[in-house]
């Protein structure tokens with residue numbers, strides 16, 4: 001049975017759909033905000049502060065250190081910083097939720113994909129139109145409409161808009177966790193998993209590691225046996241880790257830096273590895289595997305091995321609370337005449353970090369679109385209105401039910 005959408009709710013849904021999302025999105029997507037383009041990110045943060053100032057929110061800029069990076073020579077490069085936006089509305093209201101979105105994109109400052117174009121009457125192409133500047137417009141449209149609800153005082157929220165999601169949210173992770181703590185529910189505005197609107201359910205955890213191997217240089221002709229070949233040790237380590245992949249735990253050796261001239265036994269290598277784990281148990285299994293393989297390689301190759309990195313994204317597991325929130329979203333979709341399907345995905349996002357705080361999160365509340373992370377990225381224009389109405393209705397239902 002469909003829940004009835006009353007006249008007040010109808011009005012709010014109309015306000016959400018009528019918000020000028022397309023204009024905002026066009027302006028935002030024409031600003032290059034690649035994760036490393038500091039000037040562009042600052043420009044984008046200003047544009048967002050201005051747009052979001054229509055909400056009754058306290059807006060803070062939060063600057064936090066970025067994750068340190070390991071150079072090709074195996075040296076830790078001191079961390080820089082990244083600046084994020086943190087908004088708070090009615091922190092004392094009985095019901096508290098979190099909304100998050102990122103304003104960085106994968107397209108660097110000099111990328112040729114840098115402006116919005118209409119692919120046809122129904123489709124907009126452009127950097128970040130789907131991932132996820134379109135989602136940010138949807139979030140704002142829903143919230144400004146919700147602000148007209150007569151009982152809005154019962155629901156408060158925090159918003160985190162981070163600038164480093166596409167590079168793993170190393171800087172914003174602590175802000176996301178703090179903002180998520182104790183919330184009844186959270187929504188992240190990544191685009192739908194498929195262009196038909198399918199939402200993401202479970203996600204694996206993901207860890208990025210740099211494994212630095214120090215061997216011993218020697219002449220390739222005169223005294224090769226006295227050398228300790230770091231490249232060989234790195235290659236052996238890549239093979240052993242890969243061979244240990246199993247159901248629910250995958251290892252991707254991605255790159256080996258190091259070595260030098262052909263006549264020298266290389267004494268330096270850095271192996272870069274990504275590991276994905278479907279559960280906390282598998283994540284612990286991966287940690288044990290790394291520890292054991294490092295010990296074995298050190299011994300078998302007489303090299304020194306140092307590991308940097310961590311599981312920056314813990315697995316997103318579907319709890320009972322998540323199921324309740326999924327049901328609420330599904331019912332709201334149905335009442336709006338939208339389809340609601342769910343699919344597990346191998347990708348990771350800030351939903352992983354929020355879920356690790358035991359907060360149920362739907363992390364694909366943004367637009368319908370596709371081909372993200374490529375110059376073919378697109379967004380289905382009518383999904384702006386659909387998704388703004390969906391978020392507005394979900395907020396009204398959370399308010400009506402006093403939680404999930």
Ligand SMILES: [Zn+2]
Pocket residue numbers: 102131132165190191
């Ligand atoms: Zn994204």
